Amino acid sequence: MKLKGAEVLIRCLKEEGVDVIFGYPGGVVLPIYDALYSSDIKHVLVRHEQGAAHAADAYARVTGKVGVCLSTSGPGATNLVTGIANAYMDSVPMVAFTGQVPTGLIGRDAFQEADITGITLPITKHNFLVKKGQDLVRTIKEAFHIARTNRPGPVVVDLPRDIMAGDMDFNGYPNEVGLKGYRVVRNCNMGQVLLAVETIQKAERPVIYAGGGVIGSDASELLQELAIKMKIPVATTLMGIGCFPETHYLSLGMLGMHGTRYANYAVSEADLLIAVGVRFDDRVTGKISSFAPHAKVIHIDIDAAEIGKNFGVDIPIVGNVKQVLEEIVPRLQPCEQFTEWHRTIDRWKEEFPLTYSESHEEGRIKPQYVVEQIYYATQGHAIITTEVGQNQMWAAQFYKFTQPRTFITSGGLGTMGFGLPAAIGAKIGRPDMTVIDIAGDGSIQMNIQELCTAVEQRLPIIICILNNHFLGMVRQWQELFYGGRYSYTDISVQPDFVKLAESYGAIGIRVKDYQDVMPVLQEALTVTDRPVLLDFWVEREANVFPMVPPGESLYNMLGGDEE
Amino acid sequence: MKHTLSVVVENQPGVLTRVATLFRRRGYNIDSLTVGRTENPNISRMTIVVDGDDVIIEQVTKQLHKLVEILKIYDITEEPTVDRELALVKVRADSQIRGEIMQIVEVFRARIVDIGRNSLIIEATGDENKINAIEDSLRPFGILELVRTGKVAMLRGAK
Ligand SMILES: Cc1cc2nc3c(=O)[nH]c(=O)nc-3n(C[C@H](O)[C@H](O)[C@H](O)COP(=O)(O)OP(=O)(O)OC[C@H]3O[C@@H](n4cnc5c(N)ncnc54)[C@H](O)[C@@H]3O)c2cc1C
Ligand SMILES: Cc1ncc(C[n+]2csc(CCOP(=O)(O)OP(=O)(O)O)c2C)c(N)n1
Numbered sequence: 001m002k003l004k005g006a007e008v009l010i011r012c013l014k015e016e017g018v019d020v021i022f023g024y025p026g027g028v029v030l031p032i033y034d035a036l037y038s039s040d041i042k043h044v045l046v047r048h049e050q051g052a053a054h055a056a057d058a059y060a061r062v063t064g065k066v067g068v069c070l071s072t073s074g075p076g077a078t079n080l081v082t083g084i085a086n087a088y089m090d091s092v093p094m095v096a097f098t099g100q101v102p103t104g105l106i107g108r109d110a111f112q113e114a115d116i117t118g119i120t121l122p123i124t125k126h127n128f129l130v131k132k133g134q135d136l137v138r139t140i141k142e143a144f145h146i147a148r149t150n151r152p153g154p155v156v157v158d159l160p161r162d163i164m165a166g167d168m169d170f171n172g173y174p175n176e177v178g179l180k181g182y183r184v185v186r187n188c189n190m191g192q193v194l195l196a197v198e199t200i201q202k203a204e205r206p207v208i209y210a211g212g213g214v215i216g217s218d219a220s221e222l223l224q225e226l227a228i229k230m231k232i233p234v235a236t237t238l239m240g241i242g243c244f245p246e247t248h249y250l251s252l253g254m255l256g257m258h259g260t261r262y263a264n265y266a267v268s269e270a271d272l273l274i275a276v277g278v279r280f281d282d283r284v285t286g287k288i289s290s291f292a293p294h295a296k297v298i299h300i301d302i303d304a305a306e307i308g309k310n311f312g313v314d315i316p317i318v319g320n321v322k323q324v325l326e327e328i329v330p331r332l333q334p335c336e337q338f339t340e341w342h343r344t345i346d347r348w349k350e351e352f353p354l355t356y357s358e359s360h361e362e363g364r365i366k367p368q369y370v371v372e373q374i375y376y377a378t379q380g381h382a383i384i385t386t387e388v389g390q391n392q393m394w395a396a397q398f399y400k401f402t403q404p405r406t407f408i409t410s411g412g413l414g415t416m417g418f419g420l421p422a423a424i425g426a427k428i429g430r431p432d433m434t435v436i437d438i439a440g441d442g443s444i445q446m447n448i449q450e451l452c453t454a455v456e457q458r459l460p461i462i463i464c465i466l467n468n469h470f471l472g473m474v475r476q477w478q479e480l481f482y483g484g485r486y487s488y489t490d491i492s493v494q495p496d497f498v499k500l501a502e503s504y505g506a507i508g509i510r511v512k513d514y515q516d517v518m519p520v521l522q523e524a525l526t527v528t529d530r531p532v533l534l535d536f537w538v539e540r541e542a543n544v545f546p547m548v549p550p551g552e553s554l555y556n557m558l559g560g561d562e563e
Numbered sequence: 564m565k566h567t568l569s570v571v572v573e574n575q576p577g578v579l580t581r582v583a584t585l586f587r588r589r590g591y592n593i594d595s596l597t598v599g600r601t602e603n604p605n606i607s608r609m610t611i612v613v614d615g616d617d618v619i620i621e622q623v624t625k626q627l628h629k630l631v632e633i634l635k636i637y638d639i640t641e642e643p644t645v646d647r648e649l650a651l652v653k654v655r656a657d658s659q660i661r662g663e664i665m666q667i668v669e670v671f672r673a674r675i676v677d678i679g680r681n682s683l684i685i686e687a688t689g690d691e692n693k694i695n696a697i698e699d700s701l702r703p704f705g706i707l708e709l710v711r712t713g714k715v716a717m718l719r720g721a722k
Contacts, residue, residue, distance in 0.1 A: 182631045
C-alpha cells in the first residue's frame with residue numbers, strides 16, 4: 001500500500017496506542033499536521049514547545065504510557081530541549097518527534113535547520129534521524145520500545161520534510177524489534193535474591209529507601225507488602241513519593257536535604273538499607289561518605305550503571321523492581337513483633353515532627369498552611385504537580401500522598417516552569433482526577449502562556465501560587481549561607497496574577513487571609529470547565545525546614561527541632 | 564591504570580559521536596580511540612584505551628553498554644592479545660646522518676617510505692612500547708612531524 005510518510009507516521013502512532021500528542025506546528029511539519037487534520041488522534045496545541053514536552057512528560061507519569069510531543073525544526077526543536085532533559089533526568093518514557101529540513105538540505109544551514117540529534121545526544125536515551133523512507137516504520141517501533149523498556153527515558157525522532165511528504169510502501173507495523181545491542185532485562189540473579197532475603201530476615205534496624213523506579217515499574221503494592229510483612233519503615237525520595245502511603249505508621253516521609261528528621265536519622269542509624277529504584281542522588285545522601293554509615297546496603301535497580309555509580313553497595317541486584325520483589329517477598333518469614341527500633345523511630349517522630357508556626361501575619365498566610373488546606377480540601381485524593389523551589393518542597397512535606405503517580409514534580413533537573421504544563425498533561429491523562437499545580441510566583445511565569453492551552457482545552461486545573469514575591473528557594477540560601485544578601489531574588493515587580501488569569505479566560509482569585517483559604521479552595525474545586533488560578537500571598541521570608549546544608553551529613557540538619 | 568577496551572559496534576553513522584560524547588560528558592579520559600571495519604560490513608570495532616581506576620572502568624563499561632548501537636565490550640587489558648600501532652615519523656636527515664637513522668630503522672624493523680632532500684619519512688608498526696622507543700631514538704635528530712594511529716588489538720587464539 002502506498003501512503004505519504006506522514007500518514008504512515010500516524011498509522012504507526014495508532015498502533016502504539018497513542019491517543020494524544022502535545023505539539024506546535026511549523027513549516028517542515030506541515031505534512032504531519034495535514035495528516036493529523038483527518039486523524040482521530042487528539043492533538044493538544046500548546047503555546048510554547050517547552051510546554052508540549054512537559055505536558056507529554058506528565059501525561060506519561062500519570063498514565064504509565066509513553067508521552068508524545070511534536071515540534072517543527074530549528075527553534076521548535078530547540079524549544080523542546082529543556083523538556084527532553086527534564087524527562088531524561090527523571091527517567092520518563094517519552095518520544096519527541098521533531099521536523100527536520102529535507103534530507104537534501106541537511107548540513108547546509110538551511111532555513112530553520114538545527115542539528116537536534118546532535119544537540120540532544122547527551123539528554124536522550126537514544127535518538128534517530130530518519131534518512132530514508134524505508135527506515136521510518138522500524139524507527140518508530142524502536143523509538144517506543146526503547147523509551148518504555150528497561151530504565152525509561154526520552155527518545156527523539158527527527159523527521160525530514162521530504163520523507164513526511166513523500167510516498168512510501170506501508171506493509172503494516174512490525175511486532176518485533178530487531179535491536180541487537182539492546183536487550184530488555186528479564187531476569188535477576190537468584191543468588192543475590194537469596195542473599196538479600198537472608199539479610200533482610202536477620203536485620204535489626206532495617207529501613208527501605210524507595211524511589212522513582214518503584215513507581216515506574218508499578219511495584220508500589222509489592223513494596224507495601226514487603227514493608228508491612230517485615231514491619232520495615234519506609235523513607236521515599238522526592239521521586240518515590242506516593243509509592244508508600246504517607247498516612248501509614250511505617251512511613252517516614254521523604255529523606256534527604258528537605259526530608260524529615262526521623263527519615264534521615266533512621267537511615268543514619270539503620271543496620272540495613274534496602275534501596276529500591278533509587279539512584280543515590282546528592283540531594284538524598286548529603287555527604288556521601290557519611291551516608292548510612294552503619295548499614296549493609298541492598299540496591300535493586302534495572303540500570304546496572306547505577307550500581308556503585310555514587311555509592312558502593314553490598315548486595316546489588318540488577319533487575320526490574322517488580323520482578324525482584326516478586327522473588328524476594330514470598331521467601332521472607334513475616335516479622336511478628338515491634339522492636340526497640342520501632343520505638344526509637346516513634347520517639348523521633350514525636351520529638352521532631354514536621355511542623356511550622358501557625359501564627360499568620362496580617363495579609364500574609366503561612367505557605368505550609370496553604371498546602372495542608374489543599375490536602376484537606378481534596379481529602380488527599382488529587383494529582384499534585386509542582387513548580388520548583390520552596391513551593392515544591394512544601395508540597396512534598398505537607399501534602400500526605402497515598403497513591404503512586406499522584407505527585408508529579410521535576411526532581412532531577414529542577415525545571416522551573418514544569419508545573420503548569422505538567423498539570424495540563426496530567427489532567428488530559430487522568431480526567432477523572434482533581435489536578436492542582438502548587439506553584440511559586442517565579443516559576444509560574446516561566447510557562448504562564450500554557451494557561452491559554454488549559455483554557456482552550458477547558459481543563460479545570462487549579463493553580464495555587466504560593467506568592468512570596470521572592471525567588472524563595474534562592475533567597476533562603478542567600479539568607480542562610482550568604483549573609484542575607486538578597487542579590488536579585490526580590491521579584492515584587494510582577495503581574496497582577498488575577499487579572500492575568502482573567503485575560504486568558506481563566507478564573508483568578510487573590511487570597512491574603514488564612515481564613516479564606518479553605519472556602520476559596522472549595523469554590524475552585526466546583527469549577528468544571530476552565531482553569532482557576534489562586535494567588536495566595538504567603539509570608540515572604542518563610543523557610544523550608546528541616547534542611548541538610550549542602551555537603552553536610554544527614555545528621556546535621558537545620559531547623560525543625562524547635563517548638 | 565590504562566585499560567584497553569575492545570568494543571564491537573553496529574556500523575552506523577553517529578556511533579563514534581555517541582561514544583565520544585559519553586566520554587566527554589562523564590569526564591572519562593580517552594587515551595586513544597581507533598575505529599575501523601571488520602570482516603562483517605555491518606559491524607565495526609573500536610579499540611579504546613582509557614585511563615582510570617577499577618571503579619571508573621566499571622562505570623565506563625556499564626555506561627557504554629547502555630548505548631543502543633554497542634554490541635559487545637571486552638576489557639582485554641589482562642588478556643593475551645596482539646596489539647599494534649602504526650606511526651609515521653618525518654625526521655630531519657641530511658646526508659651525513661642518514662646512515663645513522665637507517666640503522667635505527669633497521670633495529671626497529673621499521674621502513675623508510677619517503678626520502679626528501681633534508682628529511683625522511685619512517686613508517687613503524689608495533690606495540691605501544693616499541694613505537695615509544697623508536698620515537699625516543701629519533702627525537703635527537705629532530706622530528707619534524709609525527710602521527711600515531713592509536714592502538715588496535717585482537718585477542719589471541721580462537722575466541
Ligand atoms: C529544589 C529541590 C530539592 C530537592 N530535595 C530533595 C530531597 O530533599 N530529597 C529527595 O529525595 N530528593 C530531592 N530532590 C530530588 C532529587 O534531585 C532527585 O531527583 C531524586 O532524589 C531522585 O530520586 P530517585 O533516587 O528516586 O531516582 P529517580 O530519578 O526517580 O530514578 C529512578 C531510579 O530507579 C531506576 N529504575 C527505573 N525503573 C526501574 C525499574 N523498572 N526497576 C528497577 N529500577 C528502575 C532507575 O535506573 C534509577 O536509578 C530535590 C529536587 C529539587 C529540585
Ligand atoms: C529554569 C530554572 N532557572 C533557575 C532555577 C534556579 N532556581 C531554583 S529554585 C528558584 C526560585 C524559585 O522561585 P519561585 O518559583 O518563586 O518559588 P519559591 O521558591 O519562592 O517557592 C530558582 C531561581 C531553576 N531551578 N530553574
